[in-house]
Amino acid sequence: MKRFLTACAAVLVAASPAQASAVGQASADSLALDDVLAAARERNPRLHALRAVAEGAAYREPAASTLPDPMVQLGIMNFGLPSFNADMPTSMAPSVQVMQTIPFPGKLSIRGDIASYESEMAGTVVGEAEWEVRSMASGMFYDLYGLDRRLEVMGETLSLLQDFQQVAKAMYVSGMGRQADVLRADVEVARMDGDIRAMRAMRITMAARLNGLLDRPADTPVPPPMLGHLSMTIPPADTLAAWARESRPLLEHGRLGVAQARRRTDLARRDFWPDLTLGVNYGQRNPGTGTERMGSVMVGFSIPVFASRRQSALRDAALAMERMAQAELGSREAGVRARIGEIMAELDRSRSLVRLYADEVIPEAKATVESALSSYRVGAVDFMTLVDAQMTVNRFEGEYFQLLGEYGKAYTALESVVGRSLPPSAPILVETR
Numbered sequence: 001m002k003r004f005l006t007a008c009a010a011v012l013v014a015a016s017p018a019q020a021s022a023v024g025q026a027s028a029d030s031l032a033l034d035d036v037l038a039a040a041r042e043r044n045p046r047l048h049a050l051r052a053v054a055e056g057a058a059y060r061e062p063a064a065s066t067l068p069d070p071m072v073q074l075g076i077m078n079f080g081l082p083s084f085n086a087d088m089p090t091s092m093a094p095s096v097q098v099m100q101t102i103p104f105p106g107k108l109s110i111r112g113d114i115a116s117y118e119s120e121m122a123g124t125v126v127g128e129a130e131w132e133v134r135s136m137a138s139g140m141f142y143d144l145y146g147l148d149r150r151l152e153v154m155g156e157t158l159s160l161l162q163d164f165q166q167v168a169k170a171m172y173v174s175g176m177g178r179q180a181d182v183l184r185a186d187v188e189v190a191r192m193d194g195d196i197r198a199m200r201a202m203r204i205t206m207a208a209r210l211n212g213l214l215d216r217p218a219d220t221p222v223p224p225p226m227l228g229h230l231s232m233t234i235p236p237a238d239t240l241a242a243w244a245r246e247s248r249p250l251l252e253h254g255r256l257g258v259a260q261a262r263r264r265t266d267l268a269r270r271d272f273w274p275d276l277t278l279g280v281n282y283g284q285r286n287p288g289t290g291t292e293r294m295g296s297v298m299v300g301f302s303i304p305v306f307a308s309r310r311q312s313a314l315r316d317a318a319l320a321m322e323r324m325a326q327a328e329l330g331s332r333e334a335g336v337r338a339r340i341g342e343i344m345a346e347l348d349r350s351r352s353l354v355r356l357y358a359d360e361v362i363p364e365a366k367a368t369v370e371s372a373l374s375s376y377r378v379g380a381v382d383f384m385t386l387v388d389a390q391m392t393v394n395r396f397e398g399e400y401f402q403l404l405g406e407y408g409k410a411y412t413a414l415e416s417v418v419g420r421s422l423p424p425s426a427p428i429l430v431e432t433r
Contacts, residue, residue: 031223033141033412036210040137041130043215050129054122061119065112071099077283092283092294099279099298107275110267117260124256127249131416133213138412140210145225146405147203150398154199157394158192164390165189167376168383181383188387227404230411230429231422232351237340240418244336248419251336254329261322268318271311274301336417343414350407354429357400365393404429 041047076093165185171177207222234240245251281296304311372389375381407429415421 029223030226031141031144032226033138033228033408036137036141036214036225037134039214040133044133044213045215047126047129047133050122050126054119054126057115057119057122061112061115064115065108067103067108068101071097073097073099092285095281095283097279097281099277102276102278104270104273104275107267107270110263110270113263114260114267117256117263121253121256121260124249124253127419128253131249131419135413135416137210137213139409140206140213141225142405142408142412144203144206144210144222145227145408146402147199147206148224149401149404151196151199151203153394153397153401154192154196157390158189158196160390161185161189161192161387164373164383164386167373171377176379178383184383184387188391227408227429229424230408231425232427232429233425234344234347234414235422237337237344240340240344240414241337243418243420244340245333246419248336248417250332250419251329254325254332257325258322258329261318261325265315265318265322268311268315271314272304272307274303276301339417340414343410343417346410347407347414350403350410351429354400354403354407357396357403362393362396362400365389365396369393 073096075095075097077095078092165182165188168177168181168185172179172182207220208218210222211218211220235243277298277300279296279298279300281298282293283295284291284293286292369386369389372381372386376383376386411422
């Protein structure tokens with residue numbers, strides 16, 4: 001019954017960052033968040049797939065700024081018909097023609113820039129996915145933490161209910177209690193045992209989800225998570241927003257998208273200018289007086305006769321996509337600022353409730369149980385009052401550890417929104433044993 005106040009109390013303590021680094025060293029039978037995050041970064045299949053996509057985009061980059069392949073044609077020209085002979089004065093056998101298309105100056109460099117932006121954007125997609133996977137892994141870690149601690153609370157509550165059961169039976173045998181109290185105690189013990197079984201099933205499910213995220217067999221044992229240390233002091237929202245603009249891959253992806261859209265607009269404007277085609281031709285013939293060799297040089301270019309329907313439309317479309325990219329970037333920045341405010345409110349809520357539960361709610365509920373037990377022994381209160389008081393403690397302790405897990409989830413979610421780990425600062429929120 002002294003669990004919360006003595007054996008396993010979770011308290012708010014002031015500690016320096018150096019002290020904080022010493023808190024939360026995982027033992028052999030516990031699970032640390034850093035180990036989970038490292039495994040997720042290394043093993044997650046989604047990250048492997050996106051890294052392969054980014055690698056492929058980097059390989060495609062040089063091809064965008066390379067000239068088109070030349071065209072080579074081999075043939076025999078000016079056959080005589082219908083005999084298919086090469087004895088005519090203009091016959092050439094063989095004939096070799098080589099053609100090379102040369103885009104208008106500047107087009108190749110622009111296409112290279114577009115491909116370069118594409119490669120960089122693929123890298124930011126990988127970075128954003130790493131933070132998303134990190135957030136998911138952290139959420140599962142803290143959910144497991146809450147489940148395990150609630151299981152501990154429920155196990156100790158079951159032990160206390162069994163003690164109450166023995167008290168009720170002893171008082172019934174001595175003639176001081178009622179049979180209804182014994183039956184009620186049996187029901188409460190059975191119900192708590194059923195709740196524990198259901199919670200264990202939830203724990204198995206959550207562990208399987210975490211194993212799936214880490215690309216491990218679903219039945220891989222997952223030790224009980226350890227809370228570690230969490231800073232209670234969060235930088236101001238403006239500072240976090242500035243960090244996000246510098247570090248968040250999602251925002252960098254948006255900025256690269258705007259730059260790429262501008263280069264696409266530049267390319268669309270240059271499409272009004274024609275591409276050149278250069279060619280050389282070699283042929284030879286033998287009119288009977290010896291072999292004669294002939295050569296030709298050709299220059300061709302496209303004529304934008306349908307510019308109003310093609311090039312102009314493509315330019316306007318590129319301008320629209322540029323405006324869309326700028327608007328998308330603004331929307332992402334606004335979303336990040338809003339999400340920072342939302343998470344900070346959640347952190348403040350969890351932090352204040354943790355203080356309230358630790359300092360007031362649970363100690364008072366514990367005192368109520370002790371008072372009810374003493375009163376029940378002398379017949380001053382009925383058995384239901386004692387049971388209700390203990391179940392209230394069970395609920396408050398479960399909510400307390402759930403709040404600790406929610407604070408951890410919100411803290412790591414804030415790091416994912418900002419795109420960097422938050423610097424440790426005092427005071428910190430830790431679980432001490």
